[in-house]
Amino acid sequence: MTAHTSLPDLVLEPMLRMALAEDLGSYGDITTRTVIPAGTSYTARLTAREAGVVSGMQVAALAFRLVDPALAPVTRLTDGSPCVPGDVLMEIAGDAAAILTAERVALNFAGRLSGIASLTAAFVAETAGTATRITCTRKTTPGLRIVEKLAVLHGGGFNHRFSLSDAILIKDNHIAAAGGVRPVLEACKARASHMMRVEIEVDTLDQLAEVLETGGADVVLLDNMDSATLREAVALVSGRLVTEASGNMRLDRIAEVAATGVDYISSGALTHSAQTLDLGLDF
Template sequence: MTHPPLPELLIEPLVRAALIEDLGPSGDVTSACVIPAGLRYSAALNARQDGVISGMQLAQIAFRLVDPSLTVTVHRPDGSAVVAGDTVMTIEGAAASILSAERVALNFAGRLSGIATLTAAFAARTAGTSARVTCTRKTTPGLRLVEKQAVLHGGGAAHRFGLSDAILIKDNHVAAAGGIAPALRAARANASHMRRIEIEVDTLAQLDEVLATGGADVVLLDNMSTPNLAAAVLRVDGRLVLEASGTMRLERIAEVAATGVDFISVGALTHSAPVLDLGLDF
């Protein structure tokens, strides 16, 4: 599935801030010292590992902000699978400008492609099931928008973006509210008809209480064993959306997906994804 680019109004400030951080008050002093004025070059951003690409939109913005005269051509758009050696992007123009934007462009592209690549690996383990892999709010502060977009590029599903999107009653909410039943009743009384309610449970007994109380749209099955996840699917029998979470390692995903849960949320997609190795070569 292809996903439309993010509105540039939202992501240009992220790139601009990263460039300000990198260039500092004096700019790229190395390039200014050693590269002859007016020297032009063609550079290729190449994949050095197999993976899934994300972050091309941000990389383009980085080069353009440094020098609008640079010609940037994307050969592997966001969401594309690549193998080592593929050229992902080419940049033509002033050599000093290319080098001044290089690190910021690569930081975004490598980080986001790493998330997309890890997501694709998790999603591949769910083939043949109805389960979808999704992310959490465990994102890099300030980069949630682009990191969640990278999950989509890797074939993952969308989750709530932040605290204002949906009602997710977790264990601490339950404790503060005085129990599952009062928490659900309060949530349903205050939620609009447009806002879904999800509640976290740790045991099948808690799931039974949710089912008896009513009011939930989604149940988060947290840190449950695979047999208990399968039992939960049987208990719910399609009446609610089920999301499995906690200890979701790559080697476990296939057996979790086979239980019949609808979603599997994996914090590691955004908090532990290794960078995809991309390099810029003149």
């Protein structure tokens, strides 16, 4: 994926319309309607107030255009670009009232998504010199998964499943409910589509050995293992499956885990613990 990955506006519109309707309430922007003379035009600048990686410019531009199609947002720093304090990310020219009405929704999305991209970039930087890739999870804000996962791409990461229907991911509770590693893998062999990839979570090297013996998996999720055990697991797999390390993957641990040779490190923190990047809109 490139830093300029985007989505069709049609896909983004429903969440933007919902956010704008929430902010406009039942009677619209009464402050702007009261104090801004009709026909007032301005150029506003969306600027960075701290360093990070930009995301959400496509979303912010759409927010402005949905309020007033005549607005002309011009992106100065594209999604995936690094920014420093004072950088102008976007300029919006047109009706002042429309710009003010869309301001908070545009900033909420841009700040949130830039925060995710910035944290992802920090994780990715810790994998330098290795082949390990950073990927997100389904631990996303309800209703915002598609743009939060897009922000992960802008930060240089990769995406895991978007939904339960994307792939078969057998977790510890599935194994417990189905009666063990072998029964769940045998069920996949018997029932799963040939087009569907299968990932299975293991907590121990014994479980991993059973997965390798049984067959039927494409990816193994090595859950909550210390680095020494991860290294043993990678050696045991020996390239037969894609390996993914998960569980308690903090930023300060990523370099050590990547050095074990795992193919992927997944972290819910990319989306559930990212801090909003400080952005502002100034006339």
